[in-house]
Amino acid sequence: MNKKSSYKSKKESILTISLITVSIVVVVVLVSYFIKLSTGVAKSVQAPEYDVRLEILNASSEKNLDDKVKKYLDTIGITNVSLTVVENSDFDIKESDKTFIINRTKDKKASEMFGEFLGINSSDIHESEIQQNKKQITATLVLGNDSLYYKHLLLKKETE
Secondary structure, eight states: OHHHHHHHHHHHHHHHHHHHHHHHHHHHHHHHHHHHHHHOOOOOOOOOSEEEEEEEEEOSSSTTHHHHHHHHHHHOOBTTEEEEEEEEEEOSSOOOSSOEEEEOSSOOHHHHHHHHHHTOOGGGEEEOOOTTOTTOOOEEEEEOTTTHHHHHHHHHHHHO
16 A cells, blocks of 8 residues: 555655646746736837928819829828818919918928928918917919919829
């Protein structure tokens, strides 16, 4: 009977050691999981510095130029600027020979960066804040008859 009891105690010892080893592994895995959760595993994303909510008005003699420019602007990316075209239509007041931007907020920097991207001089960026700005428009791009620059971009984009 001694042999049976020594065999039984060896079996119990092996079982105990196995349980302890499995328990230690489980604890290590759980601790490492909780450390990851508490420290976080995050991907760093660079948010744009400025958000431009744009209104495009066609003051040129070319029909539907505002639609074409909107489609083009929807496909491009501008460094440090998030661009959303909120609205586009014809400029009802009069035809304009010159393309210009109207800044609609107190901070002019976003309009200046957008104008610089388009090649519009800072002297062609005017200010006129919208009082009841429900669409949160930050800038208005008024396309004039000098919009050959934009036509060139559009034609280039269509042939690619």
